[in-house]
Amino acid sequence: MGISIWQLLIVLGIVILLFGTKKLRNIGTDLGGAIRGFKKSMDDDEPAKGDKNENLESKADAQAYTAQEARTEKAEEKTRS
Template sequence: MFGLGTTELLLILLIVVLLFGAGKLPQLGAGLAKGIKNFRKTMSDDEPAGNATKGTDDIAAKKD
């Protein structure tokens, strides 16, 4: 996993615990999971990228 061994991962986990405290870890994990879920949902939308500007073109046409 990204060239990190067990020792490096444990060291990173220890630093995170020291910075945020053990009580904040569930909140951090939940926030991270929510962000990943939203990212995946956005990436898997069926709307092609070309249609994303269609709404702004309509607004610009109405404005003129």
């Protein structure tokens, strides 16, 4: 038991009578803009996560390089002594 096409048309007719076509068009435009904005913000957020991962990797590389430099300096100090 579902909703028939005639019941949907009756509900649509009542909604058009209550709000008018101009207001319904504005509501549809606003809703579409909100959905587009949401999708855009979701797409923009994904590259930021990738950038964050790259930053973490570059920090890890920098720390490893710094640690390697420290070991090299200690080894040089030992050979000088």
